[in-house]
Amino acid sequence: MDAAKERVLVVSAHAADFVWRAGGAIALYASRGHRVRVLCLSYGERGESQGLWKKEGMTLDRVKQIRHEEASKAAEILGAEIRFFDAGDYPLKVTDQLIDDLVQEFRSVQPQTVLTHTPVDPYNGDHTETSRLTMNVRVYAQAMGYPSEHKHLGAPPVFYFEPHQTEMCEFKPDVILDITPVFETKVKAMHCMDAQVHLWNYYTDVAKRRGTQGGRNSGNPAIVYAEAFQRVYPLVTNEIK
Numbered sequence: 001m002d003a004a005k006e007r008v009l010v011v012s013a014h015a016a017d018f019v020w021r022a023g024g025a026i027a028l029y030a031s032r033g034h035r036v037r038v039l040c041l042s043y044g045e046r047g048e049s050q051g052l053w054k055k056e057g058m059t060l061d062r063v064k065q066i067r068h069e070e071a072s073k074a075a076e077i078l079g080a081e082i083r084f085f086d087a088g089d090y091p092l093k094v095t096d097q098l099i100d101d102l103v104q105e106f107r108s109v110q111p112q113t114v115l116t117h118t119p120v121d122p123y124n125g126d127h128t129e130t131s132r133l134t135m136n137v138r139v140y141a142q143a144m145g146y147p148s149e150h151k152h153l154g155a156p157p158v159f160y161f162e163p164h165q166t167e168m169c170e171f172k173p174d175v176i177l178d179i180t181p182v183f184e185t186k187v188k189a190m191h192c193m194d195a196q197v198h199l200w201n202y203y204t205d206v207a208k209r210r211g212t213q214g215g216r217n218s219g220n221p222a223i224v225y226a227e228a229f230q231r232v233y234p235l236v237t238n239e240i241k
């Protein structure tokens with residue numbers, strides 16, 4: 001393993017969540033040569049594909065296929081690897097197999113950073129399920145007694161990415177990431193999501209708003225676009241600044 005190369009795991013409930021909420025972070029890390037791997041639990045075929053269901057003759061399999069193509073293309077543009085689990089949506093089904101697959105992912109990738117959903121989201125049970133699952137799986141991967149061919153996990157920090165309706169999800173933006181250098185890449189990835197065109201402008205506006213906050217909180221006027229994250233565990237440091 002190349003020590004200089006960092007590893008980021010992004011656990012996304014549905015096909016496009018990682019693009020809206022963390023596309024900038026993914027593109028930024030990838031642009032620096034780091035490894036970013038997206039674990040996409042479901043295609044969001046029932047709940048987050050409304051643009052496709054409006055078309056005549058649409059079937060569940062066709063929706064899943066299209067969402068697979070969209071998310072694969074978006075991941076490629078962002079510079080990330082992606083793995084699909086097809087665990088279903090509305091509801092997302094957490095099986096023993098899914099849990100074990102995810103533990104093995106954490107063990108084999110050994111991420112230094114983990115991004116996922118908030119544990120509160122009154123609009124979407126799959127998001128909260130994914131958050132809970134990610135937190136649990138991280139802990140299982142740390143347990144030396146959990147069967148695996150890979151070494152047990154250390155203690156990578158977890159960050160919640162910004163939910164769709166921030167205030168309703170008790171989300172506090174305590175990390176603002178400057179994504180200005182890669183914002184065009186994020187836009188290109190968002191434009192892969194033809195099933196949810198209504199969100200393109202919405203997340204551009206969110207990035208501008210967080211960019212303004214980034215400039216305000218850092219004194220750096222060059223920050224135009226940003227993404228917000230919430231840290232789960234304390235920052236461990238040897239200096240306060």
Ligand SMILES: [Zn+2]
Nearest residue numbers: 013014017048
């Ligand atoms: Zn979602």
